[in-house]
Amino acid sequence: MSDADSFLDSFKLSLQPPDDFSFPFTPYEIQKEFMTQLYSALEGSKLGIFESPTGTGKSLSLICGALSWLRDHEERLSVELEGALADIASKKPSAQEQDSKDWLTIQIKQAANDNIAHVLRHKMDKINRDRKRIAEIRSRVKDKIQISKNRENTNIQNTDESDFSEDKPEDCDLILEDVSEDLSKDEEEDEESENKNPPVKIIFCSRTHSQLSQFVGEIQRTVFSNTMRVVPMGSRQSCCINKSVKKLKSLSLMNEKCLDMLKSTDKSTKDDSGKITKKSKGSGSCPHLKNSQSLSEAIISEVMDLEAIVGKGESLSACPYYATRSAIPDSQIIVVPYNTLLHKKTRESSQLEIKNAVIIIDEAHNLLETVSHIHSSEVSGQQITYALSQLIQYRDKFEKRFSSMNLLHLNQLIYVLKSLIKFIDSIDHTKGDGSEPGALLYTVPEFILSAGIDNYNLFKLVDFSLKNKITHKIRGFTEKYQPTVNPRPKNQPQKVSGMKSFLKEVELNSKKHVKNKKVEEKPATPVEVSPAVLEGQPLVPTLAFLSNLTMDYKEGRIVLKRDVTLGKSVVKYLLLDPASVMKDVIQSARSVILAGGTMKPFSEFRDRLFLACGANESRIMEFSCGHVIPKDNIMPVIVSSGPSSQILDFSFQKRNSPNLIAEVGRLLVNVCTIVPAGVVCFFPSYDYESRVYKSLEEEGFLKKILVKKRVFREPKTSSQVDSVLKDYADCAQKKGGGAIMFSVVGGKLSEGLNFSDDLGRCVVVVGMPYPNIMSPELKEKMSFLNKTVGPQAGREYYENCCMKAVNQCIGRAVRHQNDYSTVLLLDHRYKAPNHVQLLPKWIASSLQIQDKFGPVLGLLGKFFRQRRPI
Structure with missing residues (x-):
């Protein structure tokens, strides 16, 4: 100072x-x-x-x-x-x-x-x-x-973008430029002149x-x-x-x-x-x-x-x-x-x-x-393969026009991608770490060594690619010359081996045709390339993954998921410790x-x-502050059993029981009979929502619900959300009408959307939306927390993931002082004290626990009778 x-x-x-x-x-x-x-x-x-x-x-x-x-x-x-x-x-x-x-x-x-x-x-x-x-x-x-x-x-009227027409680029615009070995020098020039006390x-x-x-x-x-x-x-x-x-x-x-x-x-x-x-x-x-x-x-x-x-x-x-x-x-x-x-x-x-x-x-x-x-990334075998093909053909087309240093870096990048493909292909898709077939976990050094790319400076290769805007140049090259990796004919048997032969064919074929305007490869490849991969510039996620490999390895893990086909295999970089990249924000602000x-x-x-x-x-x-709504305007209830006294246990082992799903149907029929206007029902996943919906339809419960309320389902595509919500709102707010929306926890409707007033007079959460405990990513995250935070930190994280998702669902309703709603948590496991204490304070203070379903109907009836307009 x-x-x-x-x-x-x-x-x-x-x-x-x-x-x-x-x-x-x-x-x-x-x-x-x-x-x-x-x-x-x-x-x-x-x-x-x-x-x-x-x-x-x-x-x-x-x-x-x-x-x-x-x-x-x-x-x-x-x-x-x-x-x-x-x-x-x-x-x-x-x-x-x-x-x-x-x-x-x-x-x-x-x-x-x-x-x-x-x-x-x-x-x-x-x-x-x-x-x-x-x-x-x-x-x-x-x-x-x-x-x-x-x-x-x-x-x-006068703005002229004629210089930036959609004509294909000239070859000279596609050539790699010479950049300084000190690749970040120019970024540091202004640092000394920065205000020390902004x-x-x-x-x-x-x-x-x-x-x-x-x-x-x-x-x-x-x-x-x-x-x-x-x-x-x-x-x-x-x-x-x-x-x-x-x-x-x-x-x-x-x-x-x-x-x-x-x-x-x-x-x-x-x-x-x-x-x-x-x-x-x-x-x-x-x-x-x-x-x-x-x-x-x-x-x-x-x-x-x-x-x-x-x-x-x-x-x-x-x-x-x-x-x-x-x-x-x-x-x-x-x-x-x-x-x-x-x-x-x-x-x-x-x-x-x-x-x-x-x-x-x-x-x-x-x-x-x-x-x-x-700070995580994911790339498929399909994307790496196509990125490799593009790079090889790009290099061979302009090889004589590159400087020796640029050609060296380009060849190294090509070798790294070849090595990744060979390594992925070498993994047996039937083997894994026990949690998921074909899924393997690595530390970053283990992965780099196993893939055979430990002799290359990945930081320099990534920086070289960024400084040279290589993705932009590859895109220009593909626009002009349209190099392709032809998809495997439908009648051709799927291959999972012969990778060396495939890579050799890619390189030989590119050399053979690189002088032609249109560069094509032979179809002898075990990889199918979808149009989405071609449009999405496969080099972009590939370089993002390589960039992640240059991060501090202690906080990262690699998950390799080997599919039957190489193209559908996936390599992920997972950041386990977000604090490692937030330190400068917390310390500088x-x-x-x-x-x-x-x-x-x-x-x-x-x-x-x-x-x-x-x-x-x-x-x-x-x-933490309370809610602006009066305490009596919210009625949260933990429901432990259904109308026929079936215990509501939606654990992974029991959730698919036909009797349990039928109990959900009976319960929703009762709820829709008593609750006016709109009901929003959240399920743990899209798959489970589909299973329940199909069962309710087959068993006749859906028909009974439709007597009282029109049924809507959360769309899987974002483009349909607005239209579905509009139709739901029109139906829910219609006098004498009503609607129920089948939604998904963590889906498009569980966060950020407003189900106030008649759009959400009752929020139903079916089961406890725990993440998949067998997921290799989750297991590694929990293991990391147990080692770095405390012996129970992993389990706490697992519980928190579930309850935070539930709290987001609850928060969709009751949006202003005069609003009122009910919340039904369907699963006896919600009664556990550790779950109750993770609920919002304004919910926990009004919470009721009911072991029988009969009293729940009585509470619902009384709640809405007291608020019925005179």
């Missing part, structure tokens, strides 16, 4: 939560308590776990609590600087002191004070300059709205763009929308308005194409004869880039969500992607999706500064699983707040994230 910072620190003021948080309406008591605790957490640089049930205004509470603190914090900085400067000015020596015998000491002290004052004045001047500049930008944007509209019309910004993070848009919409409802500068960030996939880039669809290809278009320098390459020539590097500057500054100023002048920014970018012919990034230095709140914050490489490429930031992660109940998923509707058990985040990242336990803060 510098002398100036130390001096300023002595004037530090402590902020106390205000009485008024500028909430858009009179807050409930629990909302005020939430904002007060959040304000204190940010002031104390805490790591917070905040639980607020869905429907309690969590988003507004987060916004008003956090933005009130940020406003006060920024005002405090000015007050502290003014106080420090005034104090230094008062210490200036008098003329008499300057003439004293100790004048040298006084002069030295005065010089030090002058230096401190200079630094403090510089800080104050910067604050004032920034405020003035922002005010000028807002004034300029406001004054030129009409001019901007006229300019929009002009830009729409101003505090709030980074708000959630799972989906729709949730982020809702969050921005909530900010627009508050007084903070008039003063705060909000910048939503998105990937090129969400932001790009250039048609030639948008058509690529794959994010990695879009990134490479965009970066390539921004370059304009010349590079040397070789022609087919090996002669050195010049080629233009890149396709030229994107026409939408030049107006991005105008859009950037508009972003910091008005609170807009990403969709509005993209729309404005299209009207201005201005790039939303680079405009949002240009606006970041002037932002106060940055709104980002999970991947942008949680994935280090994405975060760095987005220039998202986390040092000294307040990070708020919403919908954080599955944060650890999300982090693991983001001023404060990290995890918020959600159901965050229990808190110990999961405290032990496996905060403490595992080296945080001091005194920094960790936990807060």
